[in-house]
Amino acid sequence: MVTTPDDYADDSVGATALTLGVAKSGNIEVVSDQDYFKVDLVAGQRYLFEMTASGVGSLDTAHLSYSPNGWGSRP
Ligand SMILES: [Ca+2]
Ligand SMILES: [Ca+2]
DSSP: OOOOOOSSOSSGGGOEEOOTTOOOOOOOOSTTOOEEEEOOOOTTOOOOOOOOOOSSSOOTTOEEEEETTEEEEEO
């Protein structure tokens, strides 16, 4: 059996840093997968975050969540 390794950490401690304006792609390898990202923001500024899905099984139920420790996406 071949398993695909997880591409991003499942928790905020290991969150991957994002660069504003630069897209990041990843995979939800298993149903229970969560991929965490972090980004430095400036108070008072507006930001737009977009998440799209492709391939088998969409992220219809995916969501972005915010906490001071980072953003998370999960199915
Ligand atoms: Ca993943
Ligand atoms: Ca993960």
